[in-house]
Amino acid sequence: MTIAFWIFCVSALAVLLAFSLAMRRKGQISTRAAASYVKHGALVVDVRSPREYNAGHLSQAFNFPLDELEGSVAQRVKDKSRVILVHCRTGLRSKKAKERLARIGYTNVFVLGSYARALKIVTGRAL
Numbered sequence: 001m002t003i004a005f006w007i008f009c010v011s012a013l014a015v016l017l018a019f020s021l022a023m024r025r026k027g028q029i030s031t032r033a034a035a036s037y038v039k040h041g042a043l044v045v046d047v048r049s050p051r052e053y054n055a056g057h058l059s060q061a062f063n064f065p066l067d068e069l070e071g072s073v074a075q076r077v078k079d080k081s082r083v084i085l086v087h088c089r090t091g092l093r094s095k096k097a098k099e100r101l102a103r104i105g106y107t108n109v110f111v112l113g114s115y116a117r118a119l120k121i122v123t124g125r126a127l
Helices: 003-025 031-039 050-054 066-076 092-103 115-123
Strands: 043-046 061-063 084-088 109-114
Touching: 031 084, 031 109, 031 115, 043 115, 050 061, 066 092, 084 092, 084 115, 092 109, 109 115
Parallel strands: 043 061, 043 084, 084 109
Antiparallel strands: none
């Protein structure tokens, strides 16, 4: 195997990794905007399972598991224009949560992404 082959392989891997990271962040609110919303009283919603939530969560976060989300939020949040910031373990369920809440009329739902990112934004601490 030649050096050119290995350079190609490493370059392809780097491009794939960069694309993967970019796609993971796609659709997430900016750190600055999220911090501002938190400061002004946004509702922080953790859509992980109760078991995940009980293993460690943000003190400001309410646990509305994804499979119970629509009913839980509709019952507790009457103002459909209220700012809601959703997060989960990796960011995948929070994207689904945003879609589900938009379908039932919530207009200011934003994806924080992963628990680690939410922790950093809300508390200023990292995992």
